[in-house]
Amino acid sequence: MARKQGSHSDITRPRVRAEALRLIARYGYAAVSMRQIAAEVGVQVGALYNYTADKQTLLFDLMQDHMEDLLAALQSARLEGGARDQLDGFVRFHIRYHLPRPEQVFVSYMELRNLTPENFARIEVLRRKYEDALEVILALGQTQGVFRVADTRVATMALIALLTGLTNWYRSGGRLPLGEIEQIYLDLVRKAVAA
Amino acid sequence: MARKQGSHSDITRPRVRAEALRLIARYGYAAVSMRQIAAEVGVQVGALYNYTADKQTLLFDLMQDHMEDLLAALQSARLEGGARDQLDGFVRFHIRYHLPRPEQVFVSYMELRNLTPENFARIEVLRRKYEDALEVILALGQTQGVFRVADTRVATMALIALLTGLTNWYRSGGRLPLGEIEQIYLDLVRKAVAA
DNA sequence: TTTTCAAATGAACGATCGTTCAGTTAGATC
DNA sequence: GATCTAACTGAACGATCGTTCATTTGAAAA
Numbered sequence: 001m002a003r004k005q006g007s008h009s010d011i012t013r014p015r016v017r018a019e020a021l022r023l024i025a026r027y028g029y030a031a032v033s034m035r036q037i038a039a040e041v042g043v044q045v046g047a048l049y050n051y052t053a054d055k056q057t058l059l060f061d062l063m064q065d066h067m068e069d070l071l072a073a074l075q076s077a078r079l080e081g082g083a084r085d086q087l088d089g090f091v092r093f094h095i096r097y098h099l100p101r102p103e104q105v106f107v108s109y110m111e112l113r114n115l116t117p118e119n120f121a122r123i124e125v126l127r128r129k130y131e132d133a134l135e136v137i138l139a140l141g142q143t144q145g146v147f148r149v150a151d152t153r154v155a156t157m158a159l160i161a162l163l164t165g166l167t168n169w170y171r172s173g174g175r176l177p178l179g180e181i182e183q184i185y186l187d188l189v190r191k192a193v194a195a
Numbered sequence: 196m197a198r199k200q201g202s203h204s205d206i207t208r209p210r211v212r213a214e215a216l217r218l219i220a221r222y223g224y225a226a227v228s229m230r231q232i233a234a235e236v237g238v239q240v241g242a243l244y245n246y247t248a249d250k251q252t253l254l255f256d257l258m259q260d261h262m263e264d265l266l267a268a269l270q271s272a273r274l275e276g277g278a279r280d281q282l283d284g285f286v287r288f289h290i291r292y293h294l295p296r297p298e299q300v301f302v303s304y305m306e307l308r309n310l311t312p313e314n315f316a317r318i319e320v321l322r323r324k325y326e327d328a329l330e331v332i333l334a335l336g337q338t339q340g341v342f343r344v345a346d347t348r349v350a351t352m353a354l355i356a357l358l359t360g361l362t363n364w365y366r367s368g369g370r371l372p373l374g375e376i377e378q379i380y381l382d383l384v385r386k387a388v389a390a
Numbered sequence: 391t392t393t394t395c396a397a398a399t400g401a402a403c404g405a406t407c408g409t410t411c412a413g414t415t416a417g418a419t420c
Numbered sequence: 421g422a423t424c425t426a427a428c429t430g431a432a433c434g435a436t437c438g439t440t441c442a443t444t445t446g447a448a449a450a
Contacts, residue, residue: 008397008447028308030225034438046440047398055438110305113223150379151371157364158357158383165356176346184345188353192387203417203427229408241410242428250408392450399444406437414429420422 009050015041016051021062025103029059029114059111060119066104067126073097074133083141084190090134091189094163095182105167131156138193148195159189204245210236211246216257220298224254224309254306255314261299262321268292269328278336279385285329286384289358290377300362326351333388343390354384 019040023032034055038045052058074097079089098105112120135156141147149155166185172178214235218227229250233240247253269292274284293300307315330351336342344350361380367373 012397026308028223028225030223031309033436035436043397044399045438046400049439050397113221114226150375150382154371154376154379155383158360158380161360161363162353162357165353165360168356169352176349180345181349184349185353187345188350188387191389192383194386207427228406230406238427239429240408241430244409245427394447394449395445396447397445399442401441401443403440404437407435408433410433411431412429413431415425415427417424417426419424 012041012043012047013051016048016058017062017065020058021103021107024059024062024111025106029055029107029111056116056119059107060115060123062104063108063111063115063123064126066101066108067123067130070097071126071129074130079137083137083144083146086137087141087147087189087193088186090137091163091186092182094160095166095185098164098167099170099178102167105164109164131160134160141193146195147193149193155193159192162188162192207236207238207242208246211243211253212257212260215253216298216302219254219257219306220301224250224302224306251311251314254302255310255318257299258303258306258310258318259321261296261303262318262325265292266321266324269325274332278332278339278341281332282336282342282384282388283381285332286358286381287377289355290361290380293359293362294365294373297362300359304359326355329355336388341390342388344388350388354387357383 016037020032020037023036023040034048035045038048041048048058052061074093077089077093079086079093081089108123112123115123135152138147138149138152138155138159142149142152163185166181170178170181176184211232215227215232218231218235229243230240233243236243243253247256269288272284272288274281274288276284303318307318310318330347333342333344333347333350333354337344337347358380361376365373365376371379
């Protein structure tokens, strides 16, 4: 009979994920050893292999979970209305989803080269879906005449880079409150694509 | 008497730098061994230590050289005229300097966490100088009334992220020629900060 | 109380790591 | 041709790496 309550794995499994994410975000995948992760969790290194096939899979799972959670949250946001409203919604969603998760964002953008080619391809599919959601909005605004960009794909890449950059320098408790920064980014994006 | 012509070090030294840069850009600092670098150069690993004190210094030197070359090139660009002209000049300079150097850009932005705290602080000073050059332009345009941004510092960080993002996805021989992409980015930046 | 097995230990595997250094080599200098 | 020395080799150092596995542990199930 499988143990259903108080099972150690229910506690240890998420802790492995959490400590791996924290350490990899801080020191990088290649610089973090399985022994370091185990020490932070409070187990011996061998115990980690009850929860992951190998180190590579642990990294991939962290990145895949992040991308799938991101896409699910975007779906739940249910962006509606005209292109302008949808763009506002996307910008707000992006900022509010990413800022509280600096470690996931950092790992998902910095450790791509440490994925095997197969795993890399699978993450790229998910990332592309997210980019496409923005491009669809830009294309809609273009046909509605409320946006004017020379190329929706280039504008998409540019805007996502602009938005994601915020995660790299924003620190809570900084000079400006989050709401104000959100408004500034909203203004920059609106103007950049305005007709 | 020191050998002045045909000295092996005149050949080996730049090759060590070049192969280290190439490998680190591809696999990451922590994932590249001194033996890999030596093998690419075509020497034994011990020979590398004629050219660098240790692996950390090799990384730091690559990043410092990049930042100093960047700042020197920016000085040489001699941006003049009104704020609008200076902003155009900065955007063009940034794109034209960074795009031919994807490896330097990649390493300088991705390997910051692998620097010792002392070396990190020294690189940050250089990076801040570059950011400040753009912020001065934005502040000038703000007082001249040709730009309108809610916060010059936030706008600076946002624009640099937007511009640097180009280096991450641009591949020569892609769908659009470089000149066209440059024009698209120029339009996005101009509109984003427009009064 | 006894049984059961998920969960974790602890030790070991071969491989690789950054770094050091005594010794060899080969080209410029005399 | 002899001398000199910058440049490099080749071997070694202790440490650490990812991964495996027989064994132990302890709490739920019987």
